[in-house]
């Protein structure tokens with residue numbers, strides 16, 4: 320037992336500085352049997368393979384990689400991505416960026432537009448680290464310039480371009496040029512490039528259609544770049560893509576940088592359309608009751624698994640199905656009679672981002688199921 324414990328401690332330290340390396344010291348357990356459920360398990364072997372694979376894909380295509388940390392929400396994993404060649408990271412929110420910077424991640428593109436309400440926090444952060452903003456609004460550009468100028472700093476600005484998702488962003492074309500011209504003449508701001516996130520295509524099937532539509536989205540960015548160049552302004556960077564389109568983005572000449580997020584751990588929705596990355600994230604749920612003949616009652620309900628993209632799948636048991644049964648309860652059909660109260664079942668979340676945001680920490684495991692540490696989900700809940 321002592322030998323096992325020492326082996327696990329050594330391997331935990333390999334993950335990265337900042338990970339709490341040893342559950343045994345903190346909680347008195349080293350075995351999966353002792354993990355309190357429901358728990359979020361992160362297979363660090365799978366994580367490391369996914370990180371290496373995406374780094375290789377970007378490198379091979381001659382593109383910069385700026386992973387979106389909205390998925391994993393961990394500065395430790397962000398630093399690991401940078402160590403593997405990423406130029407920096409994205410965060411969705413100022414609150415996430417604040418935690419990242421405080422933990423030593425110093426190059427961040429915040430992919431949601433700053434607004435007057437959070438702009439002072441944004442500018443204060445930009446005075447400390449390399450922080451870029453994404454904008455789609457002339458009023459915001461003026462206000463950001465005013466506040467950056469008052470602080471004597473210059474902020475890098477990406478224009479958010481609507482490439483078909485119809486969420487945020489200026490429609491590709493001449494409207495973008497007008498906003499870029501405003502940025503260029505606004506003191507305190509520096510035009511850094513275009514961001515166009517084709518979120519509507521990430522899980523589009525069949526794959527041939529996803530590839531073709533992604534190309535159309537990148538063509539829109541490329542055409543807009545030409546219009547900006549015609550106005551005499553250089554476009555330093557075009558940043559785009561998610562996990563479902565990264566392979567296609569690296570094929571396109573106009574794309575400079577990719578910003579996938581989910582690939583690090585994946586989920587059941589994504590792995591059905593992009594099997595080149597592996598599921599490294601699991602919910603460990605405990606069996607609470609075996610009194611229902613048709614189903615196991617488990618301790619993972621709405622508070623343990625997001626269901627915006629469907630319900631989790633039961634790992635390695637395609638014949639079994641999970642369904643929600645309350646805040647703290649779920650039911651698993653297809654395994655009844657095979658478990659006792661207190662057993663555990665592994666679930667594959669349907670949506671990694673929203674599930675991770677429900678937990679304070681990952682329990683780190685290896686391919687063989689050995690538990691070797693925990694890792695804080697440091698930007699969890701930092702949605703403002």
Ligand SMILES: Cc1ncc(COP(=O)(O)O)c(C=O)c1O
Pocket residue numbers: 387390409430516518521560561562563578579580581582
């Ligand atoms: C602007 C932006 N870029 C990149 C991503 C990463 O996408 P994915 O998690 O699909 O890899 C997201 C995810 O929502 C996003 O909003």
